[in-house]
Amino acid sequence: MKKLILLLCLYAGALQAQSVDSLISAGIKLHDAGDYEAAIDTYKKALAMDSKSFLIYYEIGFSYSALNNHQEALKYAELSLSFATQQSRLHPLILKGSALDDLGRTAESVAFYKEALKEFPTHYLLLFNYAISLSRLGNYAEAEQVLIQALSHNFNHPGSHLQLAKINLEKNHKSKAALGLYFFLMLENTSARAEENIPVLINLLYGNKKTSDDNKTIYLTVPDPKNDPEWASADLFFSILGIASGQIDQALRDKGAAQSEQQRFVADTEKFFKTLGELRDKRKKPKKKKAEQAFSIWWDNYIPFFSELVKQNHTEAFCYHIMAAANSTEVNEWLMNKEEKLSYFYLWANSNR
Structure with missing residues (x-):
């Protein structure tokens, strides 16, 4: 009789565990579908069966965070x-940590x-989220170093x-900003964040232009070499690139050989990467420097x-790939019709990053 009772208890416990797991899985599916309130209700049903599950409390807090209810997110965390x-x-x-930050307690x-x-x-x-909070306090120098540390542990993290x-x-370091954006868009090219940041990269490359009738005013920021001497040449080239590209583009139009905006972007991206490679080849490293200081991301x-x-002739495929969220007919058609080129690029990129 005792054995039967024990078996029944074990069976009931197994059924409850299975039910809790099923509810958690259902809650996660609801959360992923954007139905955060329904997810929370589902998690709370699981919580009634297991009031000591760290995972259920975490998932409830995570869904509250998605609802921007950061006080409840903090409570459940x-x-x-x-x-x-x-x-x-x-x-x-x-x-x-994120809830504290979002509550203004940075x-x-x-x-x-x-x-x-x-x-x-x-x-x-953890390092990434720490860097976000540091940035919100305006501590950009430390935040940058923390992000570099985060990337040393996972270089494929888009954020x-x-x-x-x-x-x-x-910090107005345009070349560095562009490099980060290029790599981000390579890793995450179809998301809402990608769509939001494509114009940021384009604006970095070509600057702000105001046109009134036939007069154009081009705003050019010349970098201060004292600010970051190692990057002065790169930033100066980057600042001039958009203007020079515009003049070349106009000359081609005058000759009836106009290129599309995307073709121009491909050509200018290649010039930028080539120039940085040449600057790297000429760069002289200090003779005496600590190992962690000598390394540069x-x-x-x-x-x-x-x-x-x-060098591997992947610039074109790369540039079309990172513009996938640009809502461009030209880009979409290229991506559909150049699968082989894209495959070679993906194979190379996955082997080399």
Whole structure:
């Protein structure tokens, strides 16, 4: 009789565990579909069966965060942390730090992330979110270094490349910002973020122009060599590139040999990558420098990758690939009709980044 009762208890426990797991899975599907309130209701049903599950508390908090209810997100992140094991604390920690930041408690968020990094010092997502909070406080120099550290652990994280670009936009380092944007768009080319940042890259490349009748005013920002002497030449070239390209484009139009905006973008991107490669070849490294200071994500990661991309004749495929979210008929047709070229580019890119 005792054995029968034990078996029944075990069976009931297994059924409950299965039911909890099913509810969590259903909640995740609802969240992924954008139905965050229904997801929360589903998670709370699971919570009624298992009130000590760190995962359920985390998922509820994550859905509240998606609803921009950051106070509730913070509450459930803390509840999740109270039940999480050492190994399962990472995502609840990130959720709590993000909630603090989104509530305007950014200084608290930074302090919290510093403590969290003692537990997970090399995790790229924790470093990335820490950098976001640092950026919001205007601490761009430290945020940049933290992002570079995050990328050293996962160079394929699109958000870190994008945030690195944004920081350099704030610092008016156009070449660095462009490199980050190019790499971000290569990794994430069809999302809403991609669509939002394509115009940012185009504006970086060609600048702001105001036209009144036949008169054009072109705004050119000449970089201060004292600000970042190592990048003065690159930024000067980048500033002039758009103007020179416009003059060439007009000359071609006058001769009846006009190129499309996308063709012009391909040609100018190749010039930019080639020039940076040449500058890298001429660059003299300091004789005495600490190892961590000698390494540069720009000269040792981005530029070698893009220089080799040009040498391997993948610039065209790359440029059409990163413009997939541009809502351009020309781009869409090229992407449909040049599958072989794209395949060779993807094979090369996946092997070399």
